[in-house]
Amino acid sequence: MSDTALLSARGIEKIFDRTRALACASLEVRAGEVHGLLGANGAGKSTLSRVLSGQVRHDRGEIFWRGAPYAPRRPREAIEAGIGMVMQETSLAPDLTVLENIFLPALARPGGFRPRAFRAQAEAILEGLGQAQSLPLEAEVRSLSAAQRQLVEIAKTLAMEAALIIFDEPTASLSPGEVERLFDIITRLREEGRGIVFVSHRLEEVFAITNRVTVLREGRTVAASIPTASLTQAELIRLMAGQDVSGGRTSSRTTANGQEVVLEARHLAAPPKVRDVSFTLHRGEILGLGGLVGAGRSETLEILFGLRAPAGGEMRLEGRPFAPHRPREAIRAGLALVPEDRRGQSIVPDLSVQENLFLAHLAARRGFGVGLRDREAEARRLLERLDLPAGRLDEASMLAFSGGMQQKIILARWLLLKPRVLLLDEPTKGVDIGTRRSIYDMLREVAASGTAVLVVSSDFEELLELCARIVVISDGTTIADVESALLDETKLTLFAAPRSSMGAVSSLLAALVAEYGGVAFWGLIDGSLTEGGRFYCLARVGEDSAAEPGFRAGETPLIAATRIPAALSAPKEGFVREAGGSPATLLVPVKSHRGHALGWIGLSLAGASLPEPAPLRQRIGAVIAHEM
Amino acid sequence: MSQNVGVRAAGTRRWLKRLEVRMLGLALLVFAALSLASPFFLQANNLLNLLDQSVVTGIVAAGMTFVILTGGIDLSVGSVLGVTAVIMGLTIRHYGIAAGVGAALVSGGIAGLFSGVLVARFGLPSFVVTLGVMAIGRSLAYIFSGQNSISDLPAAMSDLVYTPILGVPSNVASLIAIYVLTWLYLGFTRGGRTIYAIGSNREAARIAGLNVLGYSILPYVISGVFSAIAGVLMSAQILSVDPLAGTGLELDAIAAVVIGGASLAGGRGSMIGTLIGVLIMVMIRNGLNLLGVSPFWQGSAIGVIIIAAVLIERLVSARTGGG
Missing domain, CATH: 3.40.50.300 (P-loop containing nucleotide triphosphate hydrolases)
Structure with missing residues (x-):
């Protein structure tokens, strides 16, 4: 320098x-x-x-x-x-x-x-x-x-x-x-x-x-x-x-607490972006839909809201089959969507701020007039709650507002309808930090009043702070559904990684199983958790009940609850045999060539004769260093 | 609620300041200039004549405003006027005036529905669709009429035009009624506001759950029906139908809407603006006639006015940060 x-x-x-x-x-x-x-x-x-x-x-x-x-x-x-x-x-x-x-x-x-x-x-x-x-x-x-x-x-x-x-x-x-x-x-x-x-x-x-x-x-x-x-x-x-904003999350994540299921999606597909997405959304819960940009999260919301026709899968809203063909049908069924691109998908620039606020109301209303009277009291309450001065409503254009103000108006537009399911796509994109806080508070309040909230965000910190549970989508496929208390940004990043870029790992796992049988897997070991260590399974290949490790891809079991606790709690140079005699597991740490720890690759085998560990270790290590 | 009304009034005031007031100023300027230039301009006779000349262009431009507000354009208005007038003339021969007028309005609506569905449902560009309808309409007008004028309309037809209503002839009264009704519709009803929202941001309107398909088709239907009304009044005035009637009318109508401050991209414009645009165009034509200027210069005059109006609007709105 x-x-x-x-x-x-x-x-x-x-x-x-x-x-x-x-x-x-x-x-x-x-x-x-x-x-x-x-x-x-x-x-x-x-x-x-x-x-x-x-x-x-x-x-x-x-x-x-x-x-x-x-x-x-x-x-x-x-x-x-x-x-x-x-x-x-x-x-x-x-x-x-x-x-x-x-x-x-x-x-x-x-x-x-x-x-x-x-x-x-x-x-x-x-x-x-x-x-x-x-x-x-x-x-x-x-x-x-x-x-x-x-x-x-x-x-x-x-x-x-x-x-x-x-x-x-x-x-x-x-x-x-x-x-x-x-x-x-x-x-x-x-x-x-x-x-x-x-x-x-x-x-x-x-x-x-x-x-x-x-x-x-x-x-x-x-x-x-x-x-x-x-x-x-x-x-x-x-x-x-800044000093005033404490970093403490965890304070008030809204959990489902055994509430009834409001919206359920099973194997939704709309190729090429959405391939196989499933999740359940409960009343009063804030659920995160995490993943990288382009993983198919926005497209999933579009399916839910009738903006994109699914090629497969099914949706149920409060137990009944649900297949909206256009946003109007979704809205009548009680859904609301705050889309990602405010300028392109939300703001109507030639209408006044007030008309923008009442736009969804205008659509939901039947009858000839515009009927602002119907929701005036609710609008006033919402504006007050969101710290929006009522005087700014009569301004001619929303475009002069800051991103935060705009987002508050769009949020209020939908809350006016008292939706049962609120979908949000990148709700704080381009929003200043103060407004972010008040949007979070508002979402928590909305969830507490019984609305089910589904948030898509690329900002993992935001998901971890806001959501009780995070469904991770990668390459259009749901690959994990994890309580956010068990996650941090690193783990979320690994879960969200596109499977295609992890091709080297997948083919290694497949090659190991083809050659030795048993089950091969890739995941993270986290021993720092208070209730005991956990294993975060990112990928798994092989079906051999005798060598079953006791977890599937996307699962995050306690190590004690897996079938291979001995191996996972104390990884060694060679194979570790479980107390019952089977299976035996070899764990190899994975590091990128820049030295970042990327978890462990494991091979669980049944049977008495085990391969020599040293060459295996070398082979696993070599593939990662080159391909990741 | 009173507070709410106040809010809307303030918004409307600002909106007026932005758009129509400037155009109204232009209209008054033209009016004053012509009054000074020609002693005949201000005569009551001529003023009534002015309104009379505004009827056909004005009604067609009202329908055009709806289409332009959604971001489309309707090039077929002139030939729809022609073909519906021919249909009316032929129907009247066998079934009488009421049936003839009804047939004209219904066929105008069908022509609009055809264009609207192709544009809104199948996503074809409105320019292309209505260009096609324009050609078809004119061709059918020739075929139905056998290339001849229909000059046997009953004399009672002229009652449609000249019956005085509250002191004004009925054709001028219909022009006023149409502008009042469409102004109320666009400004104060769910459908009207939906049309503005669609033109301003179609995607946002769709996501908000507005009936985008229906209200994208409706303007074309309105435009077709209004063209037919204009055709009825035009034929009733001269008691004959020419298959060439309405040729070139689409350009006058579009010009009036644009002079009235509408944006061809949609979402911006108003009935008041369009009415002012129509009056400016008619005044200039009328004034140049009175001044004895060659009709060949009128096209240039109108062209200059259109371009100047749009240029001024652009410069002003760029300076105030709008648009």
Whole structure:
């Protein structure tokens, strides 16, 4: 890391309509460092990134780039200066090829499109990243996975010879294996002397990859350029959340408490996104639907709400078959949906705030008039409960409101109907931290009054705080249904990893069973829990009743309750035989090549003759190090 | 409740300030300019003439407003007017005036339903569908009429146009009635607000549970029926039906709606605006005639007004941060 600043921004201020997105933000990035830009949702990280990359103009403050004043008025100027951004929601053209996308900015330069030269350059870039084989240059971007698209974005910034690259929440839709690969790439970029800004709110990643961190809170920099090594997680959380917000979750998760089932989904399918989703939702419960972006969670909500036709499976609402064909039918049956994209799916910009609030009411109502009188009292109560000044209702457009205010109105829109089932998709996306709290409180209150609440969120912290139980979806398939008291972010991340990226593990498990018989499995051992150790089974192959370990994929049994307690409570170098004589189990710890613990792979065998453990251990370890 | 009404009134005030008041200003400006330029313009005779000339375009533009509010466009209004008028003329020969008028309105509704279903249910672009209906309608008008004008309409037909109602001729009265009713419908009923919501954000309207399909079809039906009404009044005035009737009317109607401040993307516009748009167009035509300007210049004048109105609207709304 050099000592001179590559980029330094001071006193940046940005106001969107009435919301102050940045109040007094500063950031200093050196060449050859990975600089973490942290903060809670709505703290201004993305806005600051967009200012630096020329997508948004700041109102006040100064930026110096390589010592000279810098104020990009459009992305092109940032690109020409050498600042690139790898976007959260990708900015690629899906119908163009990988190669065309990488050189899209070059189209605006004189010289035109030179496929052969570009091709050679693209190959050199990918080679430099150690990813020569991972991207087919002729493929349409539409056909790529989230991780591959991100690689295209990275290659795109490198093709522009960016000296500073901003990564905005780059791991949101990546599996643990893909995250490792991204970190390798970032490390290479840093070693080449580029400056990296790493925007994230996932603390483990911040500690794994960054050299220094800057923390934003409510649009201001509250900690600038602190060496990561000198911080603890607790200190970082305190910086991000501020003193007043205690980090304590667990306080008031709403549990089902044996209430009756309201909504039940069995083997729902709507390929390609949803393959096999099942869950039960109880009265008065907040259930989380967790998983990575693109795992099929939003699509599942769409099926429930009649926005997407299922190809298979069944739904029951209060015991009766339920198959809505359009949202109106779902709403009449007592469902409500707060969708993810407020601007695209919720706000009607040409209607007043009041009409937006009463939109679902307008739809639910029968009769000729608009009938605002019917729900006036309820509306007033809700607005008061959500701290919304009634005076703002007569404003002509909701677009001038902050994200938090908008979300409160949309939430109130649905609560007016007193739904029996409330579906929420990323309910606090783009919502400031204060409003987040009040939305959480509101949801708890709604659940306590008997509504069943189903929350989809990519923010695992949010799910863990809000939900009593989390159903995890990966590649369109439910793979776990776990009490959130048993989970933390790491475990949730592993459960949520796409099965496709875990192909190496699956094929290893299958190969082991084919060769030795018995049952092979992969999972986490957590001995730190007060009620005794638990095993978190992530995957399992093999049906051999004599070697039955006593758990299936997605289950989280107490170790004492499994059939292989001896092996799981004290893993050894070799096979461990259970007290009854069978089965015998070999457990091998799995580590990524960056040293992250990724659980254990086990092989349980019945019978007296066991294979030699040492070569087996080596084989299991080798596959993981290469493939994850 | 009183508070609620106050809230809505305040909202309406702001809305008026945004849109129609500017257009009303433009209308008054044109009015004043023409009054100064031509001594004949302000004569009572001419003013009544002005309203009389507004009837056909005005009624068709009212239907067009519904379609444009949902983000669509209806190019078929002129030929629907033509074919429904021919149908009316033929029906009257055998079954009398009431049946003839009824047949015209029903066939106008059917034409609108056809377009509406293709657009809303099957997702075809309204531009293309109504372009097709426009061609079909005109072709049927020729076929049904045998390429000849129908000039044997009973003289009693003219009662439809000239019977005075509260001191105004019945065709002007129907224009006013249609604008009052559609204004009330769009502003204060569930259906009207649904049409605005669909045009402004179809996806949000769908998720909120509004009847998006039904209220996407309805505007085309209204537009078809209104075109037929305009055709009835037009034929009653001249006591004859020409298969060419209504040719080019779609452009005048769209122009009036756009001058009235509606957005072709949907969700924004109003009956008051459209009415002002119609009056501006008719005033300019009328005024240029009175001033003896060649009719060949009228197209240019109207074109300039349309573009200027939209340009001013865009510049103003960009400055105030709206839109």
